[in-house]
Amino acid sequence: MTDYGHDLRFGTFLTPNAGRAVQVVQLAQLTEQVGLDLVTVQDHPYQSKFLDAWTLLSVIAAGTETLRVAPNVANLPLRPPVVLARSVASLDILSGGRVELGLGAGGSGEAIASIGGPTLGVAERVTALEEAIEIIRGIWAPEGGRVRVAGSHHRVPGGRSGPAPAHDVGIWLGAYKPRMLRMTGRLADGWLPSSPYAAPETLSAMNTVIDEAAVKAGRSPAEITRLYNIAGTFGRDDGTFLHGPASVWAEQLAELTLTEGMSTYILATDSPEEIRRFAAEVVPAVRELVAAERTLVRSSSDGRAPGGPDSGRGDGGDAARTEHTPVRDSAPPRATPPARASSGGGLAVTPTPDDGVRYSSRSAWDESTRPTGPAPDPDRRYTAHEQAAGRHLVDVHDHLRQELAQIRDLVQQVAAGTLDAGSARSHINTMTMRQNNWTLGVYCESYCRVVTTHHTLEDVSVFPHLRKADPRLAPVIDRLKEEHHVIHDVLEGLDRALVAFVADPANGMKNLQAGVDLLTDTLLSHLSYEERELVEPLARLGFT
Structure with missing residues (x-):
């Protein structure tokens, strides 16, 4: 398994259609x-129906703030390397x-030749590219130096x-x-293939060639970001x-990461509906799956079980809840679930306990039943x-807890008037998704979809398996499914x-x-109730 541990990023690949110029910028x-x-946009200067890529990218950069x-x-071949390097640097400066x-x-x-570009064979174009990279990096070096490249195609x-x-x-x-x-x-900082030309099953062999060349050049393969242009329905x-459905997309993309x-x-689409669905349903689910697996790998290498007393959840989990004031004494009393170890002998995975802290005066259900x-x-x-x-279940739940803590913190800052759109952008830019006051709805909506997707996967796959494998679990599974519906209503x-x-x-x-x-x-x-009841059965019976 090769996971370079790079941060997940997502984007779009738009067609620079000159006949729909306004719509392209809006997308x-x-x-x-x-x-x-x-x-990202295509760059085909010989295509008469396309907008010029650099002009379009400049307009897009001017009309956005974080993108x-x-x-x-x-x-x-149609972008002389010195001019290209200065175009890139100029737009980078202007866009921040x-x-x-x-x-x-x-x-x-x-x-390329039809509009006056150089007539080169495939091997010659590759040689010219290598020369151009040297020139481009030379132009980007601190000002005042000299760039001297005596290539076969670029001098x-x-x-x-x-x-x-x-x-x-x-x-x-x-x-x-090859x-x-x-x-x-x-030489490169990233690899950018497209799925129609490099199917998922071909990536491993290509990655091997890249990695071997990196090591031979004295580089770590992890220095090279792996990007993927994707298309689907x-x-x-x-x-x-x-x-397939968004859950299938998420599973397949998470697997490619891991x-x-x-x-x-980078999704190739010109459909606003597909962009919204990709962002709201696929992206957060991929992040959840990858984060859970990476946590599991780290925990395994540390020799400890995540979710235990030494798990150190940072700003997520129960620690995040103690930062806020519990419900007032005038609120209805809330039952605290009884402490019950769900682990048999030798089971090291510890369910996350419910600390009994409640913030709302409302109760969605009677926990005593x-x-x-x-x-x-x-x-x-x-x-x-x-x-x-069972460890995977706790890991996934921990990710949901961390995301929930982020939502609470964001709402509190906005409510207190201590966070405006500008400062929010710089302060929260490293979170799972970019957020600020005006994108709060998008972020929360995406999170709600992650929770719903997680529960749906449990309802249609994990729960039927556990019910069949051990009928004694039926009352618990029925209650968990009922609570999933309640949580959906809360969302x-x-x-x-x-x-x-x-x-x-x-x-x-x-x-x-x-x-x-x-x-x-x-x-x-x-989440605490589910872990308490299912960590041991999952260890005994498995997921499927």
Whole structure:
């Protein structure tokens, strides 16, 4: 398994259709509004129906605030490297460091030649690309130096470097053949293939070529970001790549991250509905799956079980709850679930306890009526493989707890008036999704979809298996499914509060805070109950 541990990023790959120029810019702005990270466009100067890539990217950068922009990929034979380097640096400076450079050797020699570009064979174009990378990096060096490259196709006898870009611009190569892949390993900051030309099952062999070339050049393979242009359809699962519901997309992309090291997924679409669905349903689910697996791997390497007393959840979990004031004494009393160890002998995975803290005066259910499952066999011993199932459940729940803590903190800062859109952008830019006052609804909506997707997966796969494997668990499973429906209703109420808040922030904050408080109570209580009842059965019976 190869997971380079890179941060996950997501974006769009838009068609620069000159006949729909306004709509293209609007799709780019939508990409930012739904919380994605970057927008990319094709660069085919010989295509008369396309907008010029650099002009379009400049307009997009001017009309957005956080979005990164990149050509996907720049057509080098028609972009002299010195001019290209200065175009990139200039836009990077003007945009505040939001430009990356997707770069290709130029795949359509006949079309390039038809508008006066150089007539080069495939091998010559690859050589010219390597020379261009040296020139581009030389131009980006601190100003005042000299760039001297005496190549076969590009010659710079002594031009001055500069301007330097505002940040270290990444050079991402669109590469498929061995020579280009080796160049990627030696020289590039990223690899940018497309799924129609590099199917998922071919990535491993290509990654191996890149990694071997990187090591031979004295580089770590982890220095190279793995990006992937993807295309698919939402609908019935037909067993092929990215053809199915959002949950199938999420599972397939998460697997590519964990097994092939891909970390940036760029959706090729011109549909606003697909962009919204990708951002709201696929992206947060991929983040959840990858975060849970990475936590499991780290915990295994540390020799401890996540979710235990030494798990150190940071700002998530129960620690996050103690930062807020519990419900007032005048609120109805809330039952604290009885402490019951769900682990038999040798089971090291510790369910997260319910601390009994409640924020809302409302109660979504009567916790005292919750059934319990069969008592574990105290003499039962569990292998590490068996314990992984319960550990995975706790890991996924911990991610939900951390995300919930982020929502609570964001709402509190907005309510206190200590966070405006500008400062929120810089302060929260490193969170799972970019957030600020005006994108609060998008963030919460996406989180709610993650919770719903997680519960749906349990209802349709895990629960039927456990019920069949041990009928004694039926009352617990029935109750958990009932609580899933209740949590769904709580999430719907939070959605309504979000709508009211966006329309009237001053008067909608009270209801929004109440909705978040009720979600906190119901979700944390439910997650603890589920872990208490299912960690041991999952170790004993497995997921499926």
